[in-house]
Amino acid sequence: MSKRSFTSANKEQHSELEESYKVAREGVETIGLRLVVDNNKAGEMVVKMRAETATLFIEEIQIEKKYRRKGFGTQLVRYAEDIARSCRLTRIELRPFTTDESSMSTPGLRQWYSRIGYTETGDSMYKAC
Numbered sequence: 001m002s003k004r005s006f007t008s009a010n011k012e013q014h015s016e017l018e019e020s021y022k023v024a025r026e027g028v029e030t031i032g033l034r035l036v037v038d039n040n041k042a043g044e045m046v047v048k049m050r051a052e053t054a055t056l057f058i059e060e061i062q063i064e065k066k067y068r069r070k071g072f073g074t075q076l077v078r079y080a081e082d083i084a085r086s087c088r089l090t091r092i093e094l095r096p097f098t099t100d101e102s103s104m105s106t107p108g109l110r111q112w113y114s115r116i117g118y119t120e121t122g123d124s125m126y127k128a129c
Protein backbone atom coordinates (compact mmCIF):
# COMPACT_ATOMS: atom_id res chain seq x y z
CA MET A 1 0.00 0.00 0.00
CA SER A 2 1.43 3.42 -0.92
CA LYS A 3 1.29 6.33 1.54
CA ARG A 4 1.81 10.04 1.12
CA SER A 5 2.15 12.69 3.83
CA PHE A 6 -0.31 15.57 3.79
CA THR A 7 -0.01 18.98 5.43
CA SER A 8 -2.97 20.57 7.17
CA ALA A 9 -3.43 24.21 8.20
CA ASN A 10 -2.58 22.95 11.70
CA LYS A 11 0.94 21.65 11.18
CA GLU A 12 0.84 19.73 14.46
CA GLN A 13 -1.60 17.21 13.02
CA HIS A 14 -0.01 14.22 11.35
CA SER A 15 -1.83 13.36 8.16
CA GLU A 16 -1.35 10.71 5.52
CA LEU A 17 -3.13 9.54 2.41
CA GLU A 18 -3.29 5.76 2.03
CA GLU A 19 -4.33 3.70 -0.92
CA SER A 20 -7.16 1.44 0.33
CA TYR A 21 -7.80 -0.48 -2.88
CA LYS A 22 -6.99 -0.62 -6.58
CA VAL A 23 -9.06 -2.54 -9.16
CA ALA A 24 -8.58 -2.76 -12.93
CA ARG A 25 -11.45 -3.94 -15.10
CA GLU A 26 -12.49 -3.41 -18.71
CA GLY A 27 -9.98 -0.64 -19.37
CA VAL A 28 -10.81 1.30 -16.19
CA GLU A 29 -8.56 1.43 -13.14
CA THR A 30 -10.30 2.43 -9.88
CA ILE A 31 -8.29 3.62 -6.88
CA GLY A 32 -9.77 4.20 -3.41
CA LEU A 33 -7.82 6.51 -1.09
CA ARG A 34 -8.25 7.17 2.61
CA LEU A 35 -7.07 10.32 4.39
CA VAL A 36 -5.87 9.60 7.92
CA VAL A 37 -5.21 12.43 10.42
CA ASP A 38 -3.69 11.58 13.79
CA ASN A 39 -4.73 7.94 13.25
CA ASN A 40 -8.38 8.88 12.56
CA LYS A 41 -10.13 8.51 9.23
CA ALA A 42 -10.62 12.09 8.01
CA GLY A 43 -11.83 11.58 4.46
CA GLU A 44 -11.76 9.56 1.29
CA MET A 45 -11.55 9.86 -2.47
CA VAL A 46 -12.27 7.43 -5.31
CA VAL A 47 -10.80 8.05 -8.77
CA LYS A 48 -11.38 6.15 -12.00
CA MET A 49 -8.81 6.26 -14.78
CA ARG A 50 -9.62 5.40 -18.37
CA ALA A 51 -6.56 5.20 -20.63
CA GLU A 52 -8.68 5.10 -23.81
CA THR A 53 -9.92 8.67 -23.20
CA ALA A 54 -6.82 9.74 -21.21
CA THR A 55 -9.18 10.89 -18.45
CA LEU A 56 -9.19 10.62 -14.67
CA PHE A 57 -12.67 10.93 -13.14
CA ILE A 58 -13.07 11.96 -9.49
CA GLU A 59 -15.93 9.64 -8.56
CA GLU A 60 -16.14 10.54 -4.89
CA ILE A 61 -14.46 13.03 -2.56
CA GLN A 62 -15.42 13.55 1.04
CA ILE A 63 -13.87 15.07 4.17
CA GLU A 64 -15.30 14.28 7.61
CA LYS A 65 -17.01 17.30 9.22
CA LYS A 66 -14.42 17.94 11.90
CA TYR A 67 -11.61 18.10 9.33
CA ARG A 68 -13.29 20.41 6.82
CA ARG A 69 -12.02 23.88 5.87
CA LYS A 70 -8.41 23.00 6.67
CA GLY A 71 -7.32 22.59 3.06
CA PHE A 72 -7.58 18.78 2.92
CA GLY A 73 -10.27 18.73 0.20
CA THR A 74 -8.12 20.92 -2.05
CA GLN A 75 -5.11 18.70 -1.37
CA LEU A 76 -7.08 15.59 -2.37
CA VAL A 77 -8.04 17.22 -5.68
CA ARG A 78 -4.39 18.20 -6.23
CA TYR A 79 -3.35 14.63 -5.50
CA ALA A 80 -5.84 13.34 -8.11
CA GLU A 81 -4.19 15.74 -10.58
CA ASP A 82 -0.73 14.35 -9.66
CA ILE A 83 -1.96 10.79 -10.27
CA ALA A 84 -3.38 11.81 -13.67
CA ARG A 85 -0.12 13.47 -14.73
CA SER A 86 1.99 10.55 -13.54
CA CYS A 87 -0.19 8.20 -15.63
CA ARG A 88 0.09 10.53 -18.67
CA LEU A 89 -3.62 11.30 -18.66
CA THR A 90 -4.61 14.69 -20.06
CA ARG A 91 -7.96 15.48 -18.45
CA ILE A 92 -9.57 15.40 -15.00
CA GLU A 93 -13.33 15.35 -14.78
CA LEU A 94 -15.99 15.26 -12.04
CA ARG A 95 -19.68 15.85 -11.41
CA PRO A 96 -20.08 18.47 -8.68
CA PHE A 97 -23.12 17.30 -6.73
CA THR A 98 -23.09 17.71 -2.98
CA THR A 99 -23.57 14.60 -0.88
CA ASP A 100 -23.90 16.63 2.35
CA GLU A 101 -25.73 19.97 2.34
CA SER A 102 -24.16 20.82 5.71
CA SER A 103 -20.90 21.52 3.90
CA MET A 104 -21.45 23.18 0.54
CA SER A 105 -24.49 23.33 -1.74
CA THR A 106 -24.03 22.15 -5.33
CA PRO A 107 -23.63 25.80 -6.57
CA GLY A 108 -21.10 26.32 -3.73
CA LEU A 109 -19.20 23.24 -4.87
CA ARG A 110 -19.13 24.53 -8.45
CA GLN A 111 -17.56 27.76 -7.19
CA TRP A 112 -15.06 25.81 -5.12
CA TYR A 113 -13.91 23.72 -8.10
CA SER A 114 -13.90 26.80 -10.31
CA ARG A 115 -11.54 28.56 -7.85
CA ILE A 116 -9.12 25.63 -8.11
CA GLY A 117 -9.08 25.72 -11.91
CA TYR A 118 -12.06 23.65 -13.12
CA THR A 119 -14.33 24.70 -16.01
CA GLU A 120 -18.03 23.87 -16.32
CA THR A 121 -19.27 21.71 -19.17
CA GLY A 122 -22.91 20.69 -18.81
CA ASP A 123 -23.37 18.77 -15.55
CA SER A 124 -19.62 18.15 -15.26
CA MET A 125 -16.47 20.13 -14.65
CA TYR A 126 -13.03 19.46 -16.09
CA LYS A 127 -9.45 20.59 -16.12
CA ALA A 128 -6.65 19.83 -18.57
CA CYS A 129 -3.44 18.53 -17.02
Ligand SMILES: CC(C)(COP(=O)(O)OP(=O)(O)OC[C@H]1O[C@@H](n2cnc3c(N)ncnc32)[C@H](O)[C@@H]1OP(=O)(O)O)[C@@H](O)C(=O)NCCC(=O)NCCS
Binds near residue numbers: 060071097099103
Ligand atom coordinates in the same frame (compact mmCIF):
# COMPACT_ATOMS: atom_id res chain seq x y z
C1 LIG B 1 -16.35 19.48 -0.59
C2 LIG B 1 -15.39 19.05 0.50
C3 LIG B 1 -14.65 17.78 0.06
C4 LIG B 1 -14.35 20.20 0.69
O1 LIG B 1 -13.39 19.77 1.63
P1 LIG B 1 -12.61 20.81 2.58
O2 LIG B 1 -11.45 20.08 3.16
O3 LIG B 1 -13.56 21.46 3.52
O4 LIG B 1 -12.12 21.90 1.50
P2 LIG B 1 -10.92 22.94 1.64
O5 LIG B 1 -10.57 23.13 3.09
O6 LIG B 1 -9.84 22.57 0.73
O7 LIG B 1 -11.60 24.24 1.05
C5 LIG B 1 -12.44 24.99 1.88
C6 LIG B 1 -12.98 26.20 1.13
O8 LIG B 1 -14.21 25.85 0.51
C7 LIG B 1 -15.17 26.89 0.79
N1 LIG B 1 -16.17 26.33 1.71
C8 LIG B 1 -16.11 25.19 2.41
N2 LIG B 1 -17.24 24.98 3.12
C9 LIG B 1 -18.00 26.04 2.88
C10 LIG B 1 -19.30 26.44 3.33
N3 LIG B 1 -20.01 25.69 4.18
N4 LIG B 1 -19.78 27.61 2.88
C11 LIG B 1 -19.06 28.37 2.03
N5 LIG B 1 -17.84 28.06 1.56
C12 LIG B 1 -17.32 26.90 1.99
C13 LIG B 1 -14.41 28.04 1.40
O9 LIG B 1 -13.91 28.85 0.37
C14 LIG B 1 -13.30 27.31 2.10
O10 LIG B 1 -12.16 28.09 2.27
P3 LIG B 1 -12.00 28.89 3.67
O11 LIG B 1 -12.28 27.91 4.76
O12 LIG B 1 -10.57 29.36 3.63
O13 LIG B 1 -13.01 29.99 3.62
C15 LIG B 1 -16.10 18.84 1.86
O14 LIG B 1 -16.85 19.98 2.17
C16 LIG B 1 -17.04 17.63 1.90
O15 LIG B 1 -16.63 16.53 2.22
N6 LIG B 1 -18.32 17.83 1.56
C17 LIG B 1 -19.31 16.73 1.60
C18 LIG B 1 -19.13 15.75 0.46
C19 LIG B 1 -19.33 16.39 -0.91
O16 LIG B 1 -20.27 17.14 -1.14
N7 LIG B 1 -18.40 16.08 -1.81
C20 LIG B 1 -18.39 16.64 -3.15
C21 LIG B 1 -18.78 15.64 -4.20
S1 LIG B 1 -18.44 16.32 -5.84
